[in-house]
Amino acid sequence: MTTSVTPPTVAAPRRIAALALPALVVLAAEPLYVLVDTAVAGHLDRVALAALAVGGTVLTLIAWLGTVLAYGITGRAARRFGSGDRSAAVAEGVQASWLAFGVGLLVALGMQLGAGPLADLLAGPGEVAEAAERWLRVAALGAPGLLLAAAGNGWLRGVQDTRRPLWFVLGPNLLSALLCPVLVYPVGWGLTGSAVANAFAQTVAGGLFVAALISERVALRPRPAVLRQQLMLxxxxxxxxxxxxxxxxxxxxxxxxxxxxxxxxxxxxxxxxxxxxxxxxxxxxxxxxxxxxxxxxxxxxxxxxxxxxxxxxxxxxxxxxxxxxxxxxxxxxxxxxxxxxxxxxxxxxxxxxxxxxxxxxxxxxxxxxxxxxxxxxxxxxxxxxxxxxxxxxxxxxxxxxxxxxxxxxxxxxxxxxxxxxxxxxxxxxxxxxxxxxxxx
Structure with a gap:
């Protein structure tokens, strides 16, 4: 069913700020969480901190893929929304989410096989590379959620909904920031606890954005033609x-x-x-x-x-x-x-x-x-x-x-x-x- 809306086309500074300020919080959430993660790991030992630096560099590249996806889908969804067809805008989000999930699964599986060689390449063989490999294999399990959250941010920004992305990203990251020191120290998982907390936050965030899609009551099947267009963008x-x-x-x-x-x-x-x-x-x-x-x-x-x-x-x-x-x-x-x-x-x-x-x-x-x-x-x-x-x-x-x-x-x-x-x-x-x- 098509839902018609007529969004405003003239944006006052207040409207621009209403979109920009929540986006700023979402953009800052991940770097702030990384700072917390670094502080927690830094109190283990220098090997753990070095391993987190290596693994975090790889995860940053994965997050960059998500940013690329989010930027691409925002414009496509916004055009559909501006034409008065919100359902079509959300449908763009459905296809972007399939794309994100597929790439995320490939990344998660690829890291189970390639984390070791990649860590050796970045850190050189040794205890730092071994610790980074363990961290990456666990943290990469959150890649599907990370990329689903990026796709979700894209289509929700396109329909000019900035409230839900704010909570969908901020909530899991805050929860994970509290969980990380607990898993690292009292539970005794060490650096692996940091990776578990990271993957947990990304998976929960991705799940929240998927739930938002389902609540829109649009068709959820993949459409290869749209997927190809989004891939080209x-x-x-x-x-x-x-x-x-x-x-x-x-x-x-x-x-x-x-x-x-x-x-x-x-x-x-x-x-x-x-x-x-x-x-x-x-x-x-x-x-x-x-x-x-x-x-x-x-x-x-x-x-x-x-x-x-x-x-x-x-x-x-x-x-x-x-x-x-x-x-x-x-x-x-x-x-x-x-x-x-x-x-x-x-x-x-x-x-x-x-x-x-x-x-x-x-x-x-x-x-x-x-x-x-x-x-x-x-x-x-x-x-x-x-x-x-x-x-x-x-x-x-x-x-x-x-x-x-x-x-x-x-x-x-x-x-x-x-x-x-x-x-x-x-x-x-x-x-x-x-x-x-x-x-x-």
Whole structure:
């Protein structure tokens, strides 16, 4: 049965905030849980902490697959919702959930076979790799739930329901944060207890999102044609993500060649950059949902106006972060390191980090606009060109001419500037604003 609705296509700042703020909590829940998990494991011994670092890196990559899936499904569901067909929007969530469950099962099974070789590759043979292997085999059992939760976040954001994702993610993570120290210490499972708590949280969260789908009373059978469309969308987002990963891994590799102080300072600056990017991603998620809904409703003018408003909000948030980071220049690096040389090198990157905030604010907001519009192929091609034509050449020229940390961060600034210019040109062209329930 088709349920017709007429969602609003003009989004006031209050409506944007109503979508962005719960999304921010959902985005922050997993990193905060990882901090708790790290603190618990850190009091076992250094081997346990090192093993968790290795295993956690792999789990982060799995979570990244979930983010790709969620971003893809949000725009598709939002278009259906905007066209007045909520049932069709939820049906997109059904197919995304089948896709998530299938990939999650493959990951869980693959880790039972590949956890050992993967841990050896990352940590080198030894007790750390052995502990990481045990942790990964258990934690990977939560992969189906992790990816189901990501798909659930996607379709619920698409229908502009931000309340349920908030509780479906926050509740299990809080419960797991309480369960983790109990299983590790009084129960005596050690690092395995951490993995059990992790898998438990992901499975419960996935189950809650599946229950939400069932409550919508839509057909739950797989539809291969829709699955193929979603796979193609996820593929483009995945390729885009690989370009990002290659760029930042190269930057870290070059920073390491300038010495321990340089790579330590680079780590401080880049983690702050990732933190502000995470905060701004909440605004991008609101853009995905609202722009998709506007285009689904046939309101191209409203979508373009919304894109301009989101760009201005992104810039305003970026300016705010820039001021905070500039003011904290004399304090923040010292919170991460007592080494005077590291703090000195951090000051080399700091002006670039400050300057990047307003630029990044606009870029992240417009990324969300184009993902919501389904203009993912353009984003994929843009990221590849900016990464391999701008960022990576700048990084390796920095190494060749011994330009130090300043050269690396100049390269990052070039990367963001190239994307900003191309996104503004795309926004001005209007070619992204294709109306209809499904982008052709």
């Amino acid at each position: 996820s593929r483009d987002l995945l390729v885009r993500g690989v370009a990002f990963q290659a760029s930042f891994l190269s930057a870290t590799a070059v920073a390491a060649r300038f010495g321990a102080a340089s790579v330590g300072a680079h780590q401080i600056a880049v983690q702050l950059w990732f933190l502000t990017a995470l905060l701004l991603d909440a605004l991008a998620i609101a853009g995905q949902a609202l722009v998709g809904a506007a285009l689904g409703a046939g309101d191209a003018a409203g979508a373009r106006a919304l894109a301009r408003r989101l760009a201005l909000l992104g810039a305003a948030c970026g300016v705010t972060f820039a001021v905070l980071i500039a003011v904290g220049a004399g304090v923040v690096p010292g919170l991460f390191s007592s080494d005077a040389r590291v703090r000195e090198q951090a000051m080399v990157a700091w002006p670039w980090l400050v300057a990047l905030q307003p630029l990044g604010g606009v870029v992240f907001a417009l990324d969300g606009v184009l993902i919501g519009a389904g203009d993912v192929r353009y984003l994929r091609n843009l990221t590849i060109v900016a990464a391999f034509g701008g960022f990576l050449p700048a990084i390796w020229l920095t190494y060749a001419f011994d330009l130090g940390l300043g050269g690396i961060w100049a390269g990052l600034t070039l990367f963001v500037l190239l994307r900003l210019v191309a996104l503004l040109l795309r926004l001005r062209s209007g070619g992204w604003a294709v109306v209809g329930a499904v982008r052709g």
